[in-house]
Amino acid sequence: MLSSSYRVLVQAGIVLILLGLWEAAVFSGLADTRTLPPPSEIAIHIVALLGDQDVLYNLWITSAQVGLAFLIVAPVGVAIGLLLGEHEYIGRAFRPFFYFLAGVPKSVFLPVFILTFGIGFTQKVAFGIFQAIFVLVISAIAAVGSVSPTLIKVARSYGANRWQLYSQIFLPAMMPVVIEGMRLGMIFNITGVVFAEMYVARAGIGHMIATWGMSFQMPQLFAGIFLTAFLSIAVNEVLRWYERRVDKWRK
Protein backbone atom coordinates (compact mmCIF):
# COMPACT_ATOMS: atom_id res chain seq x y z
CA MET A 1 0.00 0.00 0.00
CA LEU A 2 2.82 2.34 0.88
CA SER A 3 4.53 1.64 -2.42
CA SER A 4 1.36 2.33 -4.42
CA SER A 5 0.71 5.67 -2.78
CA TYR A 6 4.40 6.43 -3.24
CA ARG A 7 4.01 5.66 -6.94
CA VAL A 8 1.03 8.02 -7.25
CA LEU A 9 3.12 10.70 -5.53
CA VAL A 10 5.95 10.24 -8.02
CA GLN A 11 3.55 10.32 -10.95
CA ALA A 12 1.90 13.51 -9.67
CA GLY A 13 5.37 14.97 -9.25
CA ILE A 14 6.26 14.22 -12.86
CA VAL A 15 3.06 15.90 -14.08
CA LEU A 16 3.78 18.97 -11.94
CA ILE A 17 7.34 19.19 -13.22
CA LEU A 18 6.16 18.98 -16.84
CA LEU A 19 3.55 21.68 -16.24
CA GLY A 20 6.23 23.76 -14.53
CA LEU A 21 8.57 23.40 -17.49
CA TRP A 22 5.75 24.36 -19.83
CA GLU A 23 4.95 27.44 -17.71
CA ALA A 24 8.63 28.37 -17.61
CA ALA A 25 9.00 27.91 -21.38
CA VAL A 26 6.14 30.31 -22.02
CA PHE A 27 7.35 32.96 -19.58
CA SER A 28 10.97 32.82 -20.68
CA GLY A 29 9.77 33.53 -24.22
CA LEU A 30 10.94 30.14 -25.49
CA ALA A 31 7.40 29.34 -26.62
CA ASP A 32 5.02 31.69 -28.36
CA THR A 33 2.10 32.71 -26.08
CA ARG A 34 -0.07 33.30 -29.12
CA THR A 35 -0.06 29.58 -29.98
CA LEU A 36 0.79 28.06 -26.60
CA PRO A 37 -0.84 29.60 -23.53
CA PRO A 38 0.70 28.78 -20.12
CA PRO A 39 -0.95 26.04 -17.99
CA SER A 40 -1.94 28.53 -15.31
CA GLU A 41 -4.01 30.47 -17.82
CA ILE A 42 -5.54 27.26 -19.21
CA ALA A 43 -6.48 26.21 -15.68
CA ILE A 44 -8.28 29.50 -15.13
CA HIS A 45 -10.16 29.01 -18.37
CA ILE A 46 -11.14 25.43 -17.50
CA VAL A 47 -12.74 26.72 -14.33
CA ALA A 48 -14.43 29.51 -16.29
CA LEU A 49 -15.72 27.07 -18.94
CA LEU A 50 -17.18 24.82 -16.26
CA GLY A 51 -19.21 27.79 -14.97
CA ASP A 52 -20.45 28.71 -18.42
CA GLN A 53 -24.00 27.49 -19.20
CA ASP A 54 -23.30 27.39 -22.90
CA VAL A 55 -20.22 25.20 -22.48
CA LEU A 56 -21.99 22.87 -20.07
CA TYR A 57 -24.82 22.51 -22.56
CA ASN A 58 -22.38 21.58 -25.32
CA LEU A 59 -20.57 19.11 -23.06
CA TRP A 60 -23.93 17.57 -22.24
CA ILE A 61 -24.80 17.24 -25.94
CA THR A 62 -21.51 15.49 -26.65
CA SER A 63 -21.93 13.18 -23.65
CA ALA A 64 -25.49 12.35 -24.68
CA GLN A 65 -24.38 11.51 -28.22
CA VAL A 66 -21.49 9.37 -26.99
CA GLY A 67 -23.67 7.67 -24.38
CA LEU A 68 -26.51 6.89 -26.75
CA ALA A 69 -24.14 5.62 -29.42
CA PHE A 70 -22.53 3.32 -26.84
CA LEU A 71 -25.87 2.04 -25.54
CA ILE A 72 -26.75 1.06 -29.09
CA VAL A 73 -23.43 -0.19 -30.37
CA ALA A 74 -22.38 -2.26 -27.34
CA PRO A 75 -25.23 -4.81 -27.39
CA VAL A 76 -25.53 -4.75 -31.18
CA GLY A 77 -21.79 -5.22 -31.70
CA VAL A 78 -21.60 -8.06 -29.18
CA ALA A 79 -24.66 -9.76 -30.66
CA ILE A 80 -23.26 -9.56 -34.20
CA GLY A 81 -19.87 -10.79 -32.99
CA LEU A 82 -21.46 -13.68 -31.11
CA LEU A 83 -23.42 -14.73 -34.17
CA LEU A 84 -20.44 -14.38 -36.51
CA GLY A 85 -18.14 -16.16 -34.09
CA GLU A 86 -20.45 -18.97 -33.09
CA HIS A 87 -22.55 -19.71 -36.15
CA GLU A 88 -20.43 -21.63 -38.60
CA TYR A 89 -22.11 -20.64 -41.88
CA ILE A 90 -23.16 -17.09 -41.09
CA GLY A 91 -19.68 -16.57 -39.64
CA ARG A 92 -17.86 -17.82 -42.69
CA ALA A 93 -20.07 -15.73 -44.98
CA PHE A 94 -19.90 -12.39 -43.17
CA ARG A 95 -16.71 -12.30 -41.09
CA PRO A 96 -14.54 -11.17 -44.03
CA PHE A 97 -16.62 -8.02 -44.49
CA PHE A 98 -15.88 -6.92 -40.96
CA TYR A 99 -12.20 -7.79 -41.16
CA PHE A 100 -11.78 -5.87 -44.42
CA LEU A 101 -13.81 -2.82 -43.43
CA ALA A 102 -12.04 -2.63 -40.08
CA GLY A 103 -8.89 -1.67 -41.95
CA VAL A 104 -10.47 1.30 -43.74
CA PRO A 105 -10.23 4.72 -42.02
CA LYS A 106 -13.81 5.50 -41.02
CA SER A 107 -13.36 9.29 -41.28
CA VAL A 108 -13.56 9.19 -45.08
CA PHE A 109 -17.20 8.18 -44.74
CA LEU A 110 -18.14 11.34 -42.79
CA PRO A 111 -19.51 13.23 -45.82
CA VAL A 112 -21.77 10.27 -46.58
CA PHE A 113 -23.13 10.43 -43.03
CA ILE A 114 -23.79 14.14 -43.38
CA LEU A 115 -25.67 13.61 -46.63
CA THR A 116 -27.67 10.78 -45.10
CA PHE A 117 -28.33 11.99 -41.54
CA GLY A 118 -27.80 15.78 -41.72
CA ILE A 119 -25.54 17.61 -39.29
CA GLY A 120 -27.47 17.13 -36.04
CA PHE A 121 -27.64 14.76 -33.10
CA THR A 122 -28.61 11.68 -35.13
CA GLN A 123 -25.67 11.98 -37.46
CA LYS A 124 -23.20 12.22 -34.55
CA VAL A 125 -24.69 9.17 -32.88
CA ALA A 126 -24.67 7.24 -36.15
CA PHE A 127 -21.06 8.16 -36.83
CA GLY A 128 -20.02 7.20 -33.28
CA ILE A 129 -21.66 3.82 -33.76
CA PHE A 130 -19.99 3.37 -37.14
CA GLN A 131 -16.57 4.17 -35.67
CA ALA A 132 -16.99 1.75 -32.77
CA ILE A 133 -18.80 -1.22 -34.24
CA PHE A 134 -15.87 -2.86 -36.02
CA VAL A 135 -13.60 -3.14 -33.03
CA LEU A 136 -16.54 -4.36 -30.96
CA VAL A 137 -17.59 -7.03 -33.42
CA ILE A 138 -14.04 -8.22 -33.94
CA SER A 139 -13.33 -8.40 -30.23
CA ALA A 140 -16.61 -10.27 -29.69
CA ILE A 141 -15.60 -12.78 -32.36
CA ALA A 142 -12.30 -13.27 -30.55
CA ALA A 143 -14.23 -13.60 -27.28
CA VAL A 144 -16.31 -16.43 -28.74
CA GLY A 145 -13.06 -18.24 -29.49
CA SER A 146 -12.06 -17.91 -25.85
CA VAL A 147 -15.13 -19.80 -24.58
CA SER A 148 -14.23 -23.26 -23.26
CA PRO A 149 -15.74 -26.05 -25.41
CA THR A 150 -16.22 -28.11 -22.25
CA LEU A 151 -18.61 -25.52 -20.82
CA ILE A 152 -20.65 -25.67 -24.01
CA LYS A 153 -20.80 -29.47 -23.77
CA VAL A 154 -21.82 -29.22 -20.12
CA ALA A 155 -24.73 -26.90 -20.91
CA ARG A 156 -25.80 -28.95 -23.92
CA SER A 157 -25.78 -32.13 -21.84
CA TYR A 158 -28.23 -30.41 -19.47
CA GLY A 159 -30.51 -29.79 -22.43
CA ALA A 160 -29.75 -26.09 -22.93
CA ASN A 161 -31.34 -24.67 -26.07
CA ARG A 162 -29.57 -22.20 -28.34
CA TRP A 163 -30.84 -19.15 -26.51
CA GLN A 164 -29.80 -20.61 -23.13
CA LEU A 165 -26.38 -21.45 -24.55
CA TYR A 166 -25.95 -17.84 -25.67
CA SER A 167 -27.23 -16.19 -22.52
CA GLN A 168 -25.95 -18.65 -19.91
CA ILE A 169 -22.61 -19.71 -21.35
CA PHE A 170 -21.36 -17.61 -24.24
CA LEU A 171 -22.15 -14.11 -22.97
CA PRO A 172 -20.78 -14.49 -19.44
CA ALA A 173 -17.75 -16.44 -20.65
CA MET A 174 -17.06 -13.78 -23.31
CA MET A 175 -17.35 -10.87 -20.87
CA PRO A 176 -13.68 -10.36 -19.93
CA VAL A 177 -12.62 -10.11 -23.57
CA VAL A 178 -15.73 -8.20 -24.61
CA ILE A 179 -15.27 -5.51 -21.95
CA GLU A 180 -11.80 -4.86 -23.30
CA GLY A 181 -13.39 -4.49 -26.73
CA MET A 182 -16.00 -2.13 -25.30
CA ARG A 183 -13.26 0.02 -23.85
CA LEU A 184 -11.57 0.30 -27.24
CA GLY A 185 -14.97 0.79 -28.88
CA MET A 186 -15.70 3.64 -26.50
CA ILE A 187 -12.47 5.38 -27.51
CA PHE A 188 -13.40 5.01 -31.19
CA ASN A 189 -16.92 6.19 -30.40
CA ILE A 190 -15.74 9.38 -28.66
CA THR A 191 -13.27 10.03 -31.45
CA GLY A 192 -16.04 9.64 -34.01
CA VAL A 193 -18.51 11.91 -32.27
CA VAL A 194 -16.01 14.69 -31.50
CA PHE A 195 -14.50 14.50 -34.97
CA ALA A 196 -17.95 14.78 -36.56
CA GLU A 197 -18.70 17.76 -34.31
CA MET A 198 -15.49 19.47 -35.36
CA TYR A 199 -16.22 18.88 -39.03
CA VAL A 200 -19.68 20.36 -39.10
CA ALA A 201 -22.18 20.81 -36.28
CA ARG A 202 -24.37 23.23 -34.40
CA ALA A 203 -23.45 22.02 -30.92
CA GLY A 204 -21.07 19.85 -28.93
CA ILE A 205 -17.66 20.30 -27.37
CA GLY A 206 -15.96 19.32 -30.64
CA HIS A 207 -17.85 22.12 -32.40
CA MET A 208 -16.73 24.61 -29.73
CA ILE A 209 -13.11 23.45 -29.96
CA ALA A 210 -13.16 23.88 -33.74
CA THR A 211 -14.67 27.36 -33.39
CA TRP A 212 -12.13 28.46 -30.75
CA GLY A 213 -9.34 27.15 -32.92
CA MET A 214 -10.46 29.02 -36.00
CA SER A 215 -10.87 32.26 -34.07
CA PHE A 216 -7.47 31.91 -32.36
CA GLN A 217 -8.90 31.75 -28.83
CA MET A 218 -5.97 29.68 -27.66
CA PRO A 219 -6.66 29.49 -23.88
CA GLN A 220 -10.27 28.41 -24.54
CA LEU A 221 -9.08 25.95 -27.16
CA PHE A 222 -6.61 24.31 -24.78
CA ALA A 223 -9.13 24.34 -21.95
CA GLY A 224 -11.57 22.53 -24.27
CA ILE A 225 -8.92 19.99 -25.20
CA PHE A 226 -8.20 19.29 -21.55
CA LEU A 227 -11.89 18.97 -20.70
CA THR A 228 -12.42 16.47 -23.51
CA ALA A 229 -9.36 14.55 -22.40
CA PHE A 230 -10.54 14.42 -18.77
CA LEU A 231 -13.95 13.20 -19.85
CA SER A 232 -12.54 10.43 -22.03
CA ILE A 233 -10.11 9.33 -19.34
CA ALA A 234 -12.92 9.18 -16.79
CA VAL A 235 -15.07 7.02 -19.05
CA ASN A 236 -12.11 4.77 -19.81
CA GLU A 237 -11.32 4.34 -16.12
CA VAL A 238 -14.91 3.43 -15.27
CA LEU A 239 -14.83 0.70 -17.91
CA ARG A 240 -11.47 -0.52 -16.64
CA TRP A 241 -12.82 -0.71 -13.14
CA TYR A 242 -15.75 -2.78 -14.41
CA GLU A 243 -13.34 -4.95 -16.40
CA ARG A 244 -11.37 -5.80 -13.26
CA ARG A 245 -14.59 -6.74 -11.48
CA VAL A 246 -15.74 -9.04 -14.27
CA ASP A 247 -12.24 -10.43 -14.60
CA LYS A 248 -12.15 -11.63 -11.00
CA TRP A 249 -13.01 -15.24 -11.83
CA ARG A 250 -10.63 -15.54 -14.77
CA LYS A 251 -7.24 -16.86 -13.78
Next chain:
Amino acid sequence: MAEVTDSMAHAPISSEKFDLSVEQVSLHFETPNGVLKAVDEVSFGVETGRFVGLVGPSGCGKSSLLLMMAGLQKATFGDIIVEGEPLTGPRPQDVGVIFQESSLLPWKTASENVEFPLALRGVDKAERKQLATDMLKLVGLSGFEDRHPFELSGGMKQRVSIARGFCQDPRILLMDEPFAALDEQTRMTLGDELLRIWEGHRKTVVFVTHSLTEAVYLCDDVIVMSAQPGRILERIEIDLPRPRTYETMATADFGRLRDRIWRLIRGSE
Protein backbone atom coordinates in the same frame (compact mmCIF):
# COMPACT_ATOMS: atom_id res chain seq x y z
CA MET B 1 -39.29 -74.75 -33.02
CA ALA B 2 -39.31 -72.74 -36.22
CA GLU B 3 -41.93 -70.43 -34.75
CA VAL B 4 -39.80 -69.74 -31.73
CA THR B 5 -36.81 -68.79 -33.86
CA ASP B 6 -39.03 -66.58 -35.94
CA SER B 7 -40.44 -64.72 -32.96
CA MET B 8 -36.93 -64.42 -31.54
CA ALA B 9 -35.84 -62.71 -34.71
CA HIS B 10 -38.63 -60.20 -34.38
CA ALA B 11 -38.30 -59.76 -30.66
CA PRO B 12 -37.48 -56.28 -29.45
CA ILE B 13 -33.77 -55.62 -29.42
CA SER B 14 -31.92 -56.87 -26.41
CA SER B 15 -31.67 -53.31 -25.06
CA GLU B 16 -34.94 -53.92 -23.17
CA LYS B 17 -33.21 -55.22 -20.07
CA PHE B 18 -30.53 -52.54 -20.17
CA ASP B 19 -30.68 -48.92 -19.14
CA LEU B 20 -28.17 -48.20 -21.78
CA SER B 21 -27.26 -50.21 -24.80
CA VAL B 22 -24.49 -49.45 -27.27
CA GLU B 23 -25.17 -51.30 -30.51
CA GLN B 24 -22.57 -51.67 -33.23
CA VAL B 25 -21.39 -48.11 -32.72
CA SER B 26 -18.61 -46.68 -34.86
CA LEU B 27 -17.21 -43.18 -34.98
CA HIS B 28 -15.07 -42.18 -37.93
CA PHE B 29 -13.20 -38.92 -38.39
CA GLU B 30 -12.09 -37.60 -41.76
CA THR B 31 -8.45 -36.64 -41.41
CA PRO B 32 -5.83 -35.56 -43.96
CA ASN B 33 -4.38 -39.08 -43.70
CA GLY B 34 -7.69 -40.75 -44.42
CA VAL B 35 -10.46 -42.08 -42.21
CA LEU B 36 -9.63 -42.44 -38.52
CA LYS B 37 -11.68 -45.12 -36.78
CA ALA B 38 -11.87 -43.63 -33.31
CA VAL B 39 -14.52 -46.17 -32.28
CA ASP B 40 -15.03 -49.35 -34.27
CA GLU B 41 -18.20 -51.45 -33.99
CA VAL B 42 -18.50 -51.33 -30.24
CA SER B 43 -21.43 -53.06 -28.52
CA PHE B 44 -22.23 -53.44 -24.86
CA GLY B 45 -25.11 -53.01 -22.47
CA VAL B 46 -25.29 -51.56 -18.99
CA GLU B 47 -27.91 -52.93 -16.62
CA THR B 48 -29.82 -50.65 -14.28
CA GLY B 49 -27.86 -49.62 -11.22
CA ARG B 50 -24.57 -51.06 -12.38
CA PHE B 51 -21.21 -49.32 -12.10
CA VAL B 52 -19.34 -50.05 -15.29
CA GLY B 53 -15.78 -48.98 -15.98
CA LEU B 54 -14.25 -48.20 -19.34
CA VAL B 55 -10.48 -48.50 -19.55
CA GLY B 56 -7.98 -48.55 -22.38
CA PRO B 57 -4.91 -46.78 -23.66
CA SER B 58 -5.10 -43.07 -24.26
CA GLY B 59 -6.68 -42.29 -27.62
CA CYS B 60 -8.70 -45.50 -27.78
CA GLY B 61 -11.97 -43.63 -28.04
CA LYS B 62 -13.25 -43.62 -24.46
CA SER B 63 -14.18 -39.95 -24.41
CA SER B 64 -15.70 -40.20 -27.89
CA LEU B 65 -17.83 -43.12 -26.77
CA LEU B 66 -18.98 -41.19 -23.72
CA LEU B 67 -19.89 -38.14 -25.79
CA MET B 68 -21.99 -40.35 -28.05
CA MET B 69 -23.68 -41.94 -25.04
CA ALA B 70 -24.52 -38.43 -23.81
CA GLY B 71 -26.03 -37.50 -27.17
CA LEU B 72 -23.36 -34.82 -27.63
CA GLN B 73 -21.72 -36.52 -30.60
CA LYS B 74 -23.42 -38.37 -33.43
CA ALA B 75 -22.22 -41.89 -34.13
CA THR B 76 -21.11 -42.57 -37.71
CA PHE B 77 -22.78 -45.98 -37.56
CA GLY B 78 -24.84 -47.79 -34.97
CA ASP B 79 -27.24 -46.79 -32.24
CA ILE B 80 -27.17 -45.86 -28.61
CA ILE B 81 -30.38 -47.02 -26.98
CA VAL B 82 -31.38 -45.36 -23.72
CA GLU B 83 -34.50 -46.59 -21.98
CA GLY B 84 -35.55 -48.38 -25.14
CA GLU B 85 -35.20 -45.36 -27.44
CA PRO B 86 -32.31 -44.46 -29.71
CA LEU B 87 -30.54 -41.25 -28.67
CA THR B 88 -30.74 -38.39 -31.13
CA GLY B 89 -29.41 -35.67 -28.84
CA PRO B 90 -28.89 -34.91 -25.17
CA ARG B 91 -31.61 -36.28 -22.86
CA PRO B 92 -30.87 -34.64 -19.51
CA GLN B 93 -33.53 -36.56 -17.61
CA ASP B 94 -31.89 -39.82 -18.66
CA VAL B 95 -28.18 -39.15 -19.13
CA GLY B 96 -25.79 -36.83 -17.32
CA VAL B 97 -22.06 -36.29 -17.72
CA ILE B 98 -19.33 -35.43 -15.24
CA PHE B 99 -16.26 -34.16 -17.06
CA GLN B 100 -12.60 -34.36 -16.21
CA GLU B 101 -11.92 -30.87 -14.90
CA SER B 102 -12.63 -27.18 -15.41
CA SER B 103 -16.21 -27.96 -16.23
CA LEU B 104 -17.60 -25.60 -13.62
CA LEU B 105 -18.85 -22.23 -14.81
CA PRO B 106 -16.15 -19.99 -13.33
CA TRP B 107 -18.42 -16.95 -12.92
CA LYS B 108 -20.93 -18.87 -10.82
CA THR B 109 -20.60 -19.87 -7.17
CA ALA B 110 -20.45 -23.51 -6.10
CA SER B 111 -24.13 -23.43 -5.27
CA GLU B 112 -25.11 -21.75 -8.54
CA ASN B 113 -23.08 -24.35 -10.42
CA VAL B 114 -24.89 -27.20 -8.70
CA GLU B 115 -28.21 -25.46 -9.37
CA PHE B 116 -27.40 -24.89 -13.02
CA PRO B 117 -28.99 -28.04 -14.52
CA LEU B 118 -32.12 -27.33 -12.50
CA ALA B 119 -32.17 -23.66 -13.50
CA LEU B 120 -32.09 -24.64 -17.18
CA ARG B 121 -35.05 -26.89 -16.51
CA GLY B 122 -36.96 -24.01 -14.89
CA VAL B 123 -36.98 -25.25 -11.29
CA ASP B 124 -37.67 -22.27 -9.06
CA LYS B 125 -34.86 -20.53 -7.22
CA ALA B 126 -35.73 -21.46 -3.62
CA GLU B 127 -36.24 -25.13 -4.43
CA ARG B 128 -33.06 -25.56 -6.42
CA LYS B 129 -31.04 -23.63 -3.85
CA GLN B 130 -32.22 -26.05 -1.18
CA LEU B 131 -31.36 -29.06 -3.36
CA ALA B 132 -27.90 -27.62 -4.09
CA THR B 133 -27.23 -27.01 -0.41
CA ASP B 134 -28.18 -30.61 0.37
CA MET B 135 -26.00 -31.97 -2.42
CA LEU B 136 -23.01 -29.86 -1.41
CA LYS B 137 -23.44 -31.16 2.11
CA LEU B 138 -23.44 -34.71 0.77
CA VAL B 139 -20.04 -34.15 -0.86
CA GLY B 140 -18.65 -32.48 2.26
CA LEU B 141 -18.75 -28.88 1.05
CA SER B 142 -21.12 -27.30 3.54
CA GLY B 143 -20.11 -23.70 4.06
CA PHE B 144 -18.57 -23.40 0.58
CA GLU B 145 -21.84 -22.62 -1.24
CA ASP B 146 -20.86 -19.06 -2.08
CA ARG B 147 -17.28 -19.70 -3.17
CA HIS B 148 -16.30 -19.34 -6.80
CA PRO B 149 -14.34 -22.16 -8.49
CA PHE B 150 -11.12 -20.12 -8.40
CA GLU B 151 -11.41 -20.12 -4.61
CA LEU B 152 -11.60 -23.93 -4.45
CA SER B 153 -8.94 -26.64 -4.69
CA GLY B 154 -8.95 -29.19 -7.52
CA GLY B 155 -10.52 -31.82 -5.30
CA MET B 156 -13.23 -29.45 -4.09
CA LYS B 157 -14.05 -28.48 -7.67
CA GLN B 158 -14.55 -32.12 -8.61
CA ARG B 159 -16.75 -32.54 -5.55
CA VAL B 160 -18.89 -29.68 -6.85
CA SER B 161 -19.02 -31.38 -10.27
CA ILE B 162 -20.20 -34.60 -8.66
CA ALA B 163 -22.80 -32.72 -6.63
CA ARG B 164 -23.97 -31.07 -9.84
CA GLY B 165 -24.19 -34.44 -11.60
CA PHE B 166 -26.32 -35.92 -8.83
CA CYS B 167 -28.41 -32.75 -8.58
CA GLN B 168 -29.27 -33.07 -12.27
CA ASP B 169 -30.52 -36.50 -11.18
CA PRO B 170 -30.37 -38.44 -14.45
CA ARG B 171 -30.87 -42.22 -14.41
CA ILE B 172 -27.48 -42.74 -15.99
CA LEU B 173 -24.31 -40.88 -15.05
CA LEU B 174 -21.34 -40.89 -17.39
CA MET B 175 -17.98 -39.83 -15.96
CA ASP B 176 -14.94 -39.04 -18.08
CA GLU B 177 -11.83 -39.45 -15.95
CA PRO B 178 -13.34 -37.27 -13.23
CA PHE B 179 -10.36 -37.68 -10.89
CA ALA B 180 -7.54 -37.70 -13.42
CA ALA B 181 -6.17 -34.28 -12.50
CA LEU B 182 -6.12 -34.95 -8.76
CA ASP B 183 -3.35 -36.23 -6.54
CA GLU B 184 -3.42 -39.87 -5.41
CA GLN B 185 -4.75 -39.20 -1.94
CA THR B 186 -7.58 -36.89 -3.02
CA ARG B 187 -8.53 -39.28 -5.75
CA MET B 188 -8.81 -42.18 -3.27
CA THR B 189 -10.96 -40.13 -0.94
CA LEU B 190 -13.20 -38.95 -3.76
CA GLY B 191 -13.52 -42.50 -5.06
CA ASP B 192 -14.77 -43.63 -1.65
CA GLU B 193 -17.19 -40.71 -1.49
CA LEU B 194 -18.47 -41.43 -4.95
CA LEU B 195 -19.15 -45.04 -3.93
CA ARG B 196 -20.91 -43.90 -0.77
CA ILE B 197 -23.20 -41.52 -2.70
CA TRP B 198 -23.76 -44.12 -5.38
CA GLU B 199 -24.77 -46.76 -2.79
CA GLY B 200 -27.43 -44.29 -1.68
CA HIS B 201 -28.72 -43.35 -5.14
CA ARG B 202 -27.90 -46.45 -7.18
CA LYS B 203 -27.59 -44.71 -10.48
CA THR B 204 -26.36 -46.51 -13.53
CA VAL B 205 -22.78 -45.36 -13.97
CA VAL B 206 -20.28 -45.53 -16.81
CA PHE B 207 -16.90 -44.48 -15.50
CA VAL B 208 -13.93 -43.81 -17.76
CA THR B 209 -10.52 -43.97 -16.13
CA HIS B 210 -6.95 -44.72 -17.02
CA SER B 211 -6.20 -45.93 -13.51
CA LEU B 212 -6.63 -49.71 -13.33
CA THR B 213 -6.65 -49.63 -9.54
CA GLU B 214 -9.47 -47.14 -9.60
CA ALA B 215 -11.37 -49.21 -12.15
CA VAL B 216 -11.16 -52.43 -10.13
CA TYR B 217 -11.88 -50.64 -6.88
CA LEU B 218 -15.01 -48.84 -8.05
CA CYS B 219 -16.66 -50.99 -10.70
CA ASP B 220 -18.98 -53.96 -11.06
CA ASP B 221 -17.68 -54.57 -14.58
CA VAL B 222 -14.68 -53.25 -16.43
CA ILE B 223 -14.79 -52.97 -20.21
CA VAL B 224 -11.31 -53.06 -21.67
CA MET B 225 -10.71 -51.32 -24.98
CA SER B 226 -7.89 -51.49 -27.51
CA ALA B 227 -6.39 -48.52 -29.29
CA GLN B 228 -6.84 -47.53 -32.95
CA PRO B 229 -9.30 -48.67 -33.99
CA GLY B 230 -11.10 -48.46 -30.64
CA ARG B 231 -12.65 -51.87 -29.98
CA ILE B 232 -13.77 -53.84 -26.96
CA LEU B 233 -11.23 -56.49 -25.99
CA GLU B 234 -13.07 -57.96 -23.07
CA ARG B 235 -15.58 -57.28 -20.36
CA ILE B 236 -14.42 -58.39 -16.94
CA GLU B 237 -16.74 -58.79 -14.00
CA ILE B 238 -15.31 -57.52 -10.75
CA ASP B 239 -16.82 -59.92 -8.24
CA LEU B 240 -15.27 -58.32 -5.18
CA PRO B 241 -17.73 -57.87 -2.32
CA ARG B 242 -19.02 -54.41 -1.42
CA PRO B 243 -18.58 -52.20 0.45
CA ARG B 244 -14.97 -52.10 -0.62
CA THR B 245 -12.31 -50.56 1.56
CA TYR B 246 -8.65 -49.80 1.47
CA GLU B 247 -8.02 -53.39 2.60
CA THR B 248 -9.82 -54.72 -0.49
CA MET B 249 -6.94 -53.39 -2.57
CA ALA B 250 -4.47 -55.57 -0.67
CA THR B 251 -6.32 -58.82 -1.42
CA ALA B 252 -5.08 -61.40 -3.89
CA ASP B 253 -8.31 -61.22 -5.90
CA PHE B 254 -7.90 -57.50 -6.38
CA GLY B 255 -4.35 -57.96 -7.65
CA ARG B 256 -5.39 -60.79 -9.92
CA LEU B 257 -8.15 -58.71 -11.56
CA ARG B 258 -5.94 -55.69 -12.04
CA ASP B 259 -3.23 -57.89 -13.52
CA ARG B 260 -5.63 -59.37 -15.98
CA ILE B 261 -6.73 -55.94 -17.24
CA TRP B 262 -3.13 -54.79 -17.42
CA ARG B 263 -2.13 -57.79 -19.56
CA LEU B 264 -5.09 -57.21 -21.88
CA ILE B 265 -4.18 -53.58 -22.44
CA ARG B 266 -0.49 -54.28 -22.87
CA GLY B 267 -1.19 -57.14 -25.24
CA SER B 268 -3.22 -54.87 -27.46
CA GLU B 269 -0.49 -52.30 -27.98
